[in-house]
Amino acid sequence: MATSKKSPLKMLAVGTALGAALVLAAAAGMQFTDARPFCSSCHVMHEAALTHSQSPHADLACNECHAPHNLLSKIPFKAKEGIRDFIGNVKGKEAPLAANLETRDVVQANCISCHRVTNQDVMMAKPYCVDCHRGMAHQKKTPVSFREAADE
16 A cells, blocks of 8 residues: 655645635634624624714724734634624614723723824823713714714
């Protein structure tokens, strides 16, 4: 019985190609699940996505604000919060789900990270930027009937 000897170089090339394909697929999946169309597919996030689409931050993906930027922190955080959102959606929770303390801390870190140049001289009167700038990303102060995106 003849055994086929595979070239170590050929196996390395195939393994590298498969590894690269896996990394690219994971990156594409991560980018897809960060974006507003994916987030708005759940009932509990529909209003948040709708109001976000008309905000000054409409060009940002949801998770640019709502997930850590560091990939090693982002993956478990995103998995945990995705499961929380999914369960809330299945249980028919009120939309949108209220941000928990961990999410508020992540959003705060991302506000500071993106706006560090403009915030150099800001004195924090309250614990979180969104305590004063609540409507910046989701127009919370604008009644649904007055939002331009209400017909979407």
